[in-house]
Amino acid sequence: MSLSSVLNIAGSGMAAQSIRLNTTASNIANAESASSSVDETYRARKPWFSVMEKEMMAPSRDSNGMMMVDEAMGAGVKVDGIIEKDAPLQARFQPDHPMANDDGYVYYPNVNVVEEMTDMMSSSRSYQMNVEVLKTAKQMLQRTLTLGQ
Amino acid sequence: MGAINFSNALGIHDDALQLRSRRAEVLANNLANADTPGFKARDFDFKSILAEEASKQSSAGLSMTTTHEGHMAIGTSGADSELKYRFPTQPSIDGNTVDAQTEQAEFARNSLDYNATFEFLNGKFKGMRNAIRGE
Numbered sequence: 001m002s003l004s005s006v007l008n009i010a011g012s013g014m015a016a017q018s019i020r021l022n023t024t025a026s027n028i029a030n031a032e033s034a035s036s037s038v039d040e041t042y043r044a045r046k047p048w049f050s051v052m053e054k055e056m057m058a059p060s061r062d063s064n065g066m067m068m069v070d071e072a073m074g075a076g077v078k079v080d081g082i083i084e085k086d087a088p089l090q091a092r093f094q095p096d097h098p099m100a101n102d103d104g105y106v107y108y109p110n111v112n113v114v115e116e117m118t119d120m121m122s123s124s125r126s127y128q129m130n131v132e133v134l135k136t137a138k139q140m141l142q143r144t145l146t147l148g149q
Numbered sequence: 150m151g152a153i154n155f156s157n158a159l160g161i162h163d164d165a166l167q168l169r170s171r172r173a174e175v176l177a178n179n180l181a182n183a184d185t186p187g188f189k190a191r192d193f194d195f196k197s198i199l200a201e202e203a204s205k206q207s208s209a210g211l212s213m214t215t216t217h218e219g220h221m222a223i224g225t226s227g228a229d230s231e232l233k234y235r236f237p238t239q240p241s242i243d244g245n246t247v248d249a250q251t252e253q254a255e256f257a258r259n260s261l262d263y264n265a266t267f268e269f270l271n272g273k274f275k276g277m278r279n280a281i282r283g284e
Binding site: 005009010016017050051074125130132133136137140143148 | 184253271
């Protein structure tokens with residue numbers, strides 16, 4: 001039944017976007033987390049999305065021997081992993097800071113707050129879009145259940 | 150052939166309903182992948198599929214029999230011939246061709262069409278029920 005897989009697809013979209021919102025929240029929260037060494041400093045994190053493919057191993061066929069279209073289209077979105085940005089860290093000269101190293105420098109994360117805010121807007125809009133799809137698919141399914149009544 | 154035959158009575162509407170629910174799946178997949186780098190938006194060529202279905206209905210009985218699971222129907226070359234890629238109006242820099250507004254509009258239109266087809270199908274069932282009851 002294709003309509004119930006619409007629910008799965010919209011669900012996968014919502015899950016992926018909420019992971020993206022999570023990383024954005026983490027990045028903004030840690031935007032000022034100072035550290036005394038380059039290795040220990042927090043780096044901006046980004047989820048990596050990819051298409052969730054349906055299994056192509058045994059394509060099912062209809063009564064005419066035609067390959068089902070279901071096999072050719074994707075089945076939502078998945079998060080492949082979360083990558084850390086390799087943009088340079090900010091080194092600030094703050095000798096009075098308790099985390100300052102021997103040279104008096106403190107390292108701040110490579111979080112670009114403006115970029116994170118636009119990312120947050122984009123992911124919340126995408127989340128809303130998936131919710132709308134879910135709502136419409138649910139109405140269509142409920143309508144189908146009334147067939148013949 | 151009986152007087153009341155489901156495939157005769159329902160006509161093209163049951164196929165259309167299935168096709169529209171599949172199209173809802175394709176469009177939902179486009180929307181879910183609106184932020185996936187390199188994803189290409191896909192859609193059915195609804196007109197050609199419906200025309201194909203209509204010709205199949207009108208020439209029922211002339212279709213070739215399939216005796217092997219690898220046999221394909223005439224005029225169709227598998228799944229890829231039906232699912233087309235959408236022509237991007239504003240392709241993004243990461244290779245994604247999903248235009249969220251277009252997809253959302255198509256999804257809304259598709260769900261309205263689904264409801265319309267559903268009404269037709271429901272009407273057919275109501276008609277058949279009335280015929281059986283003889284009211």
